[in-house]
Amino acid sequence: MSHKQPVMHKARKRFGQNFLQDQGIIRQIIRSIAPHPSDHMVEIGPGLGALTEEILAEAGALDAIELDRDLPPILRTKFFRYEDSFRIFEADAMKFDFKSLREDDRPLRIVGNLPYNISTQLIFHLLSHSGDVLDMHFMLQKEVVDRLAAKPGENNYGRLGIMAQYYCEVEPLFIVPPEAFNPVPKVDSAIVRLTPYKVLPFVAKDPLLLKQVVKTAFAHRRKTLRNNLKELISTETLESLNIDPSLRPERLSLKDFISIADFLTPEPLTP
Template sequence: MSIKNFYKYFPLKQYGQNFLINKNVINDIIKIINPQKHQILVEIGPGLAALTKPICQFLEELIVIEIDVCLVDLLKKYFFCSKIKIFHQDALNFDYKKLYFKKNKLIRVFGNLPYNISTSLILYLFKQIEAIEDMNFMLQKEVAERLVASPGNKSYGRLSIISQYYCKIKILLHITPENFQPIPKVHSVFINLTPHKNFLYFVYDVNILSRITKIAFQNRRKIIRHSLKTLFSEKELIELKINPKFRAENISIIEYCRLSNYLYKKFNNLKKN
């Protein structure tokens, strides 16, 4: 990617586009991703091909998903376009499972994610987690901090719990705004999310876990005896060894899983009766 191409293409706010331009950072990211010839890599939002071009050197084919038709046209003009398979569509609608079944191989997803869809996209990818080997993303620092936060931390919330339920998460690089064009108002980080190979946490139904955490953190300043009173009595919380006077941010992931599994069994018993 060249600065000349950046000025030819004006980034669109509607897609949250901020293009990475620092070659040293790009090289660091490629080392982290460590693409191998036999792997299936999918890039979300290739933009001006800052990562696309160098990663193509390691692969026979790179799959890219780009929503912006102008950038799709630009990608087709690059000399390495014969190595990329372009899907002109929204990454939030892409069928990653279908690609997995077609290739008969787990896929690796990476990209400099637009800030306006990063959280939604990660949650969407969790729904197709069985198709994914790992994910490597550039994210807004604040989002990354929420992903890795532990109980008691001000950033700890529903996103922390759901993300850590599915994946081991590592922050690998901290990247300042001047490494992008246009220069964003926020700092960024590059992270790795690797799905747990063994069940670190277990719930019968992740939708119940999602529901409990949503209710709890909508009222995060309330103690859970009050915020979750429609789901659990104080007696039930005590029986589950969860302090009813704790707030949502003080409850661990394992404890939320315990609540989820209790509620699952409770619902099932009601249905049987």
């Protein structure tokens, strides 16, 4: 069956739409996801249904979140034979409560060709639902995938990678060239797999405070921890945690940031 973009819908820049149309890439993505009839599959931004069609063929059921109101009627018509097992939620994924999709003990398997303009914020939102998720497979701008997987000391290591790696194992899978899309974007894309840990390797006392510490530390990348964190923690305290205050934030490991956040977390009041 053809996956070419129908003339009835033009990609909208304000939604960051680039429709996938390369059949070989589609098959490669589906092999990476390996949907199964026992899975609770969720697709963010199904677009014109290039991946949707293959996921439904393999899993038999799918929940989709779509912001562009012109697309659900097209998708419902295209996949009418899955009427009882294909649900479309006309909603903004950035505000959507993914936990509300769970109707049994099956965790969600989330898939999406994420719009470049909101991908970072959307990933942060999805990380807050990691306890309800088995895994996530996303097509993203390659630069974003590089940031997700970056290690301490690398230039693209920062807030996104640290928080993603706190909750998930991050696996970059393969690059997708611009020609695979219509319209053709100006950047390379990549597929990444995020698998939430069943047991976190490192546990912060307060993950929200950890997120704030990391955000503050990277507010000015070229400045040292001493300068960026001076409103939160003293130089002497950093040294007592075996952290060099003269380092720039990209030199610290996840464990280092947890040490800082845990120190700043108030002890619970005992009755």
